[in-house]
Amino acid sequence: MSTDVFCKIVKGELKSEAVYKDDDFWVIKDINPQAPVHLLIIPVRHFLKIEDFAGDGILLGKALLLADKMAHEHGLDRGYRLIINEGDHGGKLVPHFHIHLLGGKRLGPKLVKE
Numbered sequence: 001m002s003t004d005v006f007c008k009i010v011k012g013e014l015k016s017e018a019v020y021k022d023d024d025f026w027v028i029k030d031i032n033p034q035a036p037v038h039l040l041i042i043p044v045r046h047f048l049k050i051e052d053f054a055g056d057g058i059l060l061g062k063a064l065l066l067a068d069k070m071a072h073e074h075g076l077d078r079g080y081r082l083i084i085n086e087g088d089h090g091g092k093l094v095p096h097f098h099i100h101l102l103g104g105k106r107l108g109p110k111l112v113k114e
């Protein structure tokens with residue numbers, strides 16, 4: 001049983017600003033937005049990392065398709081950026097797989113901050 005913040009959110013134990021929910025995913029607003037639109041695509045089931053989807057690649061594909069749908073629903077027709085932080089060096093803060101969807105302005109080429 002995992003007790004990370006995203007598991008708590010999808011169980012209703014913590015409040016969040018959800019913009020979308022279905023049986024497989026929640027989409028919430030990032031509490032520390034890095035762009036005018038900054039959403040997090042979170043699977044309801046606990047997955048720590050990409051390799052945990054090995055038996056369920058379709059679900060991982062659905063996450064990408066949902067991110068694209070959310071982008072268009074939030075007016076990001078000129079483009080957007082998806083980021084998955086994996087592990088320590090990847091800068092993952094919450095130990096529950098999630099995809100960052102960023103957009104709403106022209107994003108620069110730099111992904112890495114010191």
Ligand SMILES: [Zn+2]
Pocket residue numbers: 002003004006007045046047095096
């Ligand atoms: Zn979790």
